[in-house]
Amino acid sequence: MARTQPNIIVTGTPGVGKTTHCEMLAERTGLRHVSINQIVKDKECHEGWDDEFGCWIVDEDKLLDAMEDEAKVGGSIIDWHACDLFPESWIDLVVVLRVDSTTLYDRLAARKYPEAKLQENLDSEIMEVLLQEARDSYAEQMVVELQSNTSDDMDSNVDRIEQWIMQWRKDNAE
Numbered sequence: 001m002a003r004t005q006p007n008i009i010v011t012g013t014p015g016v017g018k019t020t021h022c023e024m025l026a027e028r029t030g031l032r033h034v035s036i037n038q039i040v041k042d043k044e045c046h047e048g049w050d051d052e053f054g055c056w057i058v059d060e061d062k063l064l065d066a067m068e069d070e071a072k073v074g075g076s077i078i079d080w081h082a083c084d085l086f087p088e089s090w091i092d093l094v095v096v097l098r099v100d101s102t103t104l105y106d107r108l109a110a111r112k113y114p115e116a117k118l119q120e121n122l123d124s125e126i127m128e129v130l131l132q133e134a135r136d137s138y139a140e141q142m143v144v145e146l147q148s149n150t151s152d153d154m155d156s157n158v159d160r161i162e163q164w165i166m167q168w169r170k171d172n173a174e
């Protein structure tokens with residue numbers, strides 16, 4: 001069955017602005033903000049809590065099972081700091097948000113991240129880990145890299161993704 005709404009991944013290093021972008025997009029377009037963190041927690045798609053990294057150890061098979069029905073219908077804006085686990089056939093667009101290191105440092109420090117975790121995320125952003133993961137996992141034309149340093153960036157990113165969604169709806173109208 002063809003999707004009547006697109007599925008979009010918004011990914012990037014923690015602190016890059018995924019949640020903020022997803023919430024704005026959901027409000028503007030009526031698509032669902034799907035926080036993977038929340039699903040993992042609520043539906044217990046994990047094998048416990050990782051103390052060192054301060055995150056859930058995700059059971060990917062269980063997570064994909066929990067998401068499959070919604071993915072088939074479409075209309076999900078998926079918010080997660082990884083993207084290679086989602087089958088390409090589920091996804092229409094992958095947005096990788098990027099941020100300058102000094103800005104990211106300030107955002108993660110404001111969240112009171114421990115120094116080791118903060119440094120690990122800074123390294124990951126500098127080394128473009130998520131951008132590479134997206135490019136390795138999805139067709140080139142599906143992956144868009146957008147800067148998320150300022151609120152002007154955020155406004156123009158949200159405008160651009162909203163335009164993309166409207167175009168997708170036109171192109172895929174029955």
Ligand code: DAT
Nearest residue numbers: 014015016017018019020148149150151154
């Ligand atoms: P993530 O979900 O990627 O961890 P977030 O949406 O929670 O990130 O944003 C982290 C903080 O940074 C939050 O206080 C909002 C702020 N922020 C994010 N993107 C921004 C931008 N482009 N301009 C200004 N502030 C931004």
